[in-house]
Amino acid sequence: MKKLLLVIFISVTSLSCTEKKIKMQAYMSPSCGCCKKWVSHLEKNGFEVESIFRENMRMIKSKYNIAQDQISCHTGVVGSYFIEGHVPASDIKKLLDENPDIAGLTVPGMPAGQNVPGMETVDTNAKYNVLSVRKDGSTSIWNIYN
Numbered sequence: 001m002k003k004l005l006l007v008i009f010i011s012v013t014s015l016s017c018t019e020k021k022i023k024m025q026a027y028m029s030p031s032c033g034c035c036k037k038w039v040s041h042l043e044k045n046g047f048e049v050e051s052i053f054r055e056n057m058r059m060i061k062s063k064y065n066i067a068q069d070q071i072s073c074h075t076g077v078v079g080s081y082f083i084e085g086h087v088p089a090s091d092i093k094k095l096l097d098e099n100p101d102i103a104g105l106t107v108p109g110m111p112a113g114q115n116v117p118g119m120e121t122v123d124t125n126a127k128y129n130v131l132s133v134r135k136d137g138s139t140s141i142w143n144i145y146n
């Protein structure tokens, strides 16, 4: 019996060690519902998100130098990167794995679709791109969804 307990103890502790959460912050307006849904999508996919509520989101966008045509509702921050809008967790993980010298990722606007985390308000998939934003503000395509 003692041995069995020890085995259970070891497997439980090793499980919690391998499950290392990725910490990030998410700035959003307190009234934003889709922002909160995006946060739960991240939390279900290995992130530990600190939600920070701000009435004035424009200040956050300008702090991270996010251009007008690249902005969305919430702004996430992970390491030195900003994550603007409804970027899927897998794209953020890829960013952290590859660690490129860029400013961040964005899904501009608010595309609605089953394949847009936090924006599953319609039954169909959205056609949208995740853009990578260089430090000079120029963008390229990071991932294509359709």
Ligand SMILES: [Cu+2]
Residues within 6 Å of the ligand: 034, 035, 072, 073, 074, 086, 110, 118
């Ligand atoms: Cu949104």
